Amino acid sequence: MTTPHEELLPQTRRALLHRLAVGQAEGRAPSMVGAVVRGGRIVWAGARSSVDGRTPDENVQYRIGSITKTFTAVLVMRLRDEGLLDLGDPLDKHLPGTGVGEVTISQLLAHTSGLVAESPAPWWERSPGSLRPALSDALGEQPFLHPVGRRFHYSNTGYSVLGSLVEKLRGAPWEQVLRSEVLEPLGLDRTSGLPQAPHASGWAVHPWADALLPEPAEDYGVMAPAGQLWSTAADLARFAVFLAFGDDRVLSAESVREMRVPASPGEVADVVGGSSYGLGLQVQDHDGRLIIGHSGSVPGFLANLSISVEDDVAAVVLTNCTSGPYTSVIGADLVRIVAEAEPRIPEPWRPLSEVDPALLELAGPWYWGTNGFALRVTDGAISLGPLTNGGRHSHFRSNGDGTWTGLESYFAGERLQVVRRSDGSVSHLDLGSFMFTRQPYDETAPVPGGVDPEGWRGIG
Structure with a gap:
């Protein structure tokens, strides 16, 4: 069953439903809901079901597990943008007495804190949060497993720490802060800490028989910021739009872009697989397509949010079983189906409304040593990239004082300055001490090192 949306072609909608149906059948999932977002709104939604007496739609709640972490990361980034903390601050500066105060905020966000993955037994996702009344109960007596900052090690306990940090700086419970600062502004009315009808039931599927076992739905207490939330495909679709483009009521486009930048050193297997982690977001290469988002897994539920910013396509996949379907693969496939079947049509090219003579003077070829680069002016911004394939490329943001700051790759954060001669003509560009002439x-x-006075010459 699909919700009709006329924006996609019939064959594309059928391909999406087919992929969802195969995922539900092969993964032996009691139910599965999927949605695809393009142009800021849902353009397709579908579902398959065999239990609970009804086929769910995009407004039925499922537990989303670790997608909760992305919501928690948004709250932390808001604190940073308000100047209440710096991502490089040690935890002790804002939340003393935890026993893990040497780790920085960014290390907690990027899972490089060295903290253990899980809280001490019993298994926190299948036991009530009342067994861990304080943060110290979640961290345990030996919270560190690796040297701080040395490697990526996924840590649920790290996000429980971040939730406690939010509560300390806001003076209110984590879920209350989340509702007022993120859920309400973005209109995510069907996202909550506890389930609200209609919602799916969580099931375990027997690995060798087509039999079901109900899973408990615990309140995780202090571990809630790592995996507590329930949500719907429709709400996560709206959240995907926010993560792609930002919303000044919550976080600017620049801040959500910062969350998408890989921030943790990967293992060899991750490098080969094209997988990394930003600040609360997974960053993955799926067959040459950059996918950002997050997956979720708690007893009874699997979830995935996959976003291709370049294609302007996002997908949500929710299911109610402990294991079976590979929701991250299904989500990436839903994105791929739309991106390949109906490629994004670019906006019409338009000339500049006003031409800045000072910028126009900079346009054209430049050389770093013998390497050719082109500086291009588009809509008041500039980019600098190699004339041939390969090499360093970046867009630059104006600082308002005649200098520019790099936004990507090698030149991210580096300062570009136009150096002029005494007569006002341009001598060269200084980019982080690299001279472009x-x-x-x-x-x-x-030129650093000087230029041989005999100039260019042949070998003979």
């Missing part, structure tokens, strides 16, 4: 090793510019 109009000619290779321009003898009229102060």
Whole structure:
């Protein structure tokens, strides 16, 4: 069953339903809901079901597990943007007495804190949070497993710490802060800490028989910021739009872009597989397509949120079984189906409404040593990239004082300055001490190391 949306072609909608149906059948899932977002809204939703007496739709709640972590990370980024903390601050500066105060906020966000993955027994996802009344109960007597900052090690306890940090700085419970600062502004009315009808029941599926076992739905207490939330495909679709483009009521586009940047060193297997982690977001390469988002897994439920910012396509997959379907693969496939069947149509090219002569003067070829680069001016912004394939490329943001700051790759955060001669003409560009001149090793510019006075020559 699908919810009709006319924006996608019939064959695309059928391909999406087919992929969801195969995922539900092969994964032996009691039910599965999927949704696809494009242009800021849901353009397809579908579901398959065999239990609970009804086929769910995009407004039925499922538990989303670790997608909760992305919501917690948004709260922390809001604190940073308000100046209440710096991502490089040690935890002790804001939340003393935890016993893990040397770790930084960014290390907690990126899972490089060295903390253990799980709280001490019993298994926190199948036991009530009342067994862990304090943060110290979640961290245990030996909270560190690896040297701080040395490697990526996924840590649920790290996000329980971040939730406690939010509560300390806001003076209110984590879920209350989340509702007022994120859920309500974004209109996520069907996202909550405890289930609200209609919601799916969580099941375990017997690995060798088509039999079901109900899973408990515990309140995780202090571990809630790591995996507590229930949500719907429709709400997560709206959240996906926010993670792609930002919303100034919650976080700016620049801040959500920062969350998407890989922030943790990967294992060899991760490098081969094209997998990394940003600040509360997974970053993965799926067959050449960059997918950001998060997956979730708690007893009785699996979830996935996959976003291709470049394709302007996002997908949500929710199911109510402990294991079986690979929701991250299904989510990436839903994105791929739309992106390949109906490629994004670019906006029409338009000339600049106003031309800044000072910027126009900079446009064209530049050379770093003998490497050719092109500086392009588009809508008041500039980009600098190699004339041939490969090499360093970045867009630059104006600082308002005649200098520019790199936004990507090698030049991210580096300062670009236009250096002029005494007569006002441009001598060269200084980019983090790299000198770009109009000619290779321009003898009229102060090239580091100087230029041989005999100039260019042949071997003979």
